[in-house]
Amino acid sequence: MLPKLKPITIKERFSLLFLERGELDVIDGAFVLVDKNGVRMQIPVGGIACLMLEPGSRVSHAAAVLAAQVGCLLIWVGEAAVRLYSAGQPGGARADRLLYQAQLALDDEARRKVVRKMYEMRFNEKMSEDYSVEQMRGIEGSRVKKLYGLLAKRAGVEWNGRCYDYTDWDSGDLQNKCLSSATSCLYGVTEAAVLAAGYSPAIGFIHTGKPRSFIYDIADLFKFETVVPVAFQVAAKNPSNPERAVRVACRDVFRETRLLKKIIPAIEEVLAAGGLSIPEEPPESLPPAIPNERGLNDAGHRP
């Protein structure tokens, strides 16, 4: 018997892969995409943070099991890589991390500290203790507007502001479309990392009320150094297939900025700014009957 499959850490993987048209299946233990002509493509699923499944793909039961065993997040996306659903590596495997995150979000002071830390990391400068969350949000709003303008100018594209209609993909201009595709790549990778680290995508600090609020919080820490410049550069070249060009460029910039090595430490850093410690198990709690195995995985992966 071959050894039991275990996930490896997110930082060892490459970011994402888009698959369309074909059936994902398992043949001789390999994760393969079989197209209608019978051509097989082996996917190194254990070495990928997340797989983006586009319209036209089908997933067999065995393939979903294998993806879950090696800790690869499957994300079903619609037109222009807009996320619809994800599975394969469900979150919530670590009660201590979830309680820690929830405790930070519930405690007013801790939440403010986390939010301040997030802004400080984004703008690379200290925020005065006197600022309220609303004030920091105001500062952020104006800076982000300026940053968009600046990065667009640097890439040599026109910029009339971030505007898009999420119900109608074709209504936006090229710059905004490229930005939407690029941010969706970033969100995919961030979601894989947040889940792998054992946190909830829904409990956000700056963003709230969305199923992926925390993903937006964390992705924003990296957005302006990764996907925004990339989206504008691609838009400036006006390629025939902008979505593909954006993906390729995103993957390059993720590698250059070593994004997958940075996301989980960044999550720990912003949460640590809240000044609370990860809750200990109460003394009367019952330890698991079968102890958890230790693998090469991140804390949130199911071993």
Next chain:
Amino acid sequence: MMLVIVLENTTPRLRGRLTLWLLEIRAGVYVGEYSVKVRDMIWKNVETEFNDGNIQGSAIMIWSARNEIGFDFKVLGENRRIPREMDGIKLISFMPETKVEE
């Protein structure tokens, strides 16, 4: 660090297993880039399959290393080429063909 595995005459399930982390660029030739921990985990898969018996073939793993020649390797299974260490440098001895008894 970059790593290459070459399998000869092994089982389909081992070959399939390795494609979960590595690219099979030719039959039995796998490439990837991973840390020492992951490399050991991948090699463990190969070893386990060989220890189970029923494999006549062989396996090698080569990876880039910080030594004088810049790489290192491991072998498993029967082969006419056998690594020999000469003052800290690994070389290969090529065994003469053995006559098969009729």
